[in-house]
Amino acid sequence: MNVAVIDYGAGNLRSVLSALRTVGCTARVVESGTDLTNVRALILPGVGAAADTMDNLRTRGLADIVRAWAIAERPFLGICMGLQVLFQDSAEGGGQECLGILPGHVVRLPASEKVPHMGWNQVHVAGANPLFRGIPTGSNFYFVHSYVAQPEDPSLVVGETEYGVRFCSVVQRGNLVATQFHPEKSGGVGLRVYRNFLSTIAT
Numbered sequence: 001m002n003v004a005v006i007d008y009g010a011g012n013l014r015s016v017l018s019a020l021r022t023v024g025c026t027a028r029v030v031e032s033g034t035d036l037t038n039v040r041a042l043i044l045p046g047v048g049a050a051a052d053t054m055d056n057l058r059t060r061g062l063a064d065i066v067r068a069w070a071i072a073e074r075p076f077l078g079i080c081m082g083l084q085v086l087f088q089d090s091a092e093g094g095g096q097e098c099l100g101i102l103p104g105h106v107v108r109l110p111a112s113e114k115v116p117h118m119g120w121n122q123v124h125v126a127g128a129n130p131l132f133r134g135i136p137t138g139s140n141f142y143f144v145h146s147y148v149a150q151p152e153d154p155s156l157v158v159g160e161t162e163y164g165v166r167f168c169s170v171v172q173r174g175n176l177v178a179t180q181f182h183p184e185k186s187g188g189v190g191l192r193v194y195r196n197f198l199s200t201i202a203t
Contacts, residue, residue, distance in 0.1 A: 046081025
């Protein structure tokens with residue numbers, strides 16, 4: 001299967017590529033829209049700030065590519081910042097316009113909680129979902145983030161997590177899925193998420 005992992009200069013590439021190899025997928029790294037020939041599924045990993053992410057995506061000509069890919073409902077997996085930039089805007093850094101693929105906004109976690117939210121936490125999945133096939137609801141995944149998405153459409157929310165507030169930790173719309181947690185840092189259950197994405201959504 002032709003899977004591409006987007007390199008926009010700040011992604012968690014090595015860990016993602018290693019996890020994909022572990023589940024039997026040799027993905028290629030792409031840095032521009034011209035690299036997407038014959039690609040079946042696209043993965044947007046993420047660490048860092050929303051402004052830097054968006055600047056790099058725009059500079060490399062990838063923002064419009066990702067937007068068009070998602071609108072066409074082609075298989076897509078976003079990870080951490082790769083989830084947040086799918087929304088209209090982020091409050092991070094005084095405000096940042098994002099890709100606007102999904103309706104909603106990204107806001108800071110409550111001031112009452114230590115940020116970043118770092119470490120293991122439970123993800124509660126609403127109903128049966130192909131991405132979590134074989135993974136019990138309430139399983140622990142690894143998080144590193146200070147901001148969370150607030151989708152305007154509740155039907156987009158597949159999984160939720162508690163950290164001061166109950167926040168959206170997984171979204172899905174058709175073949176587009178994204179996680180606030182890092183599957184590549186989440187041990188066996190994280191590898192299962194990658195395997196499920198490749199075998200169900202990206203088929």
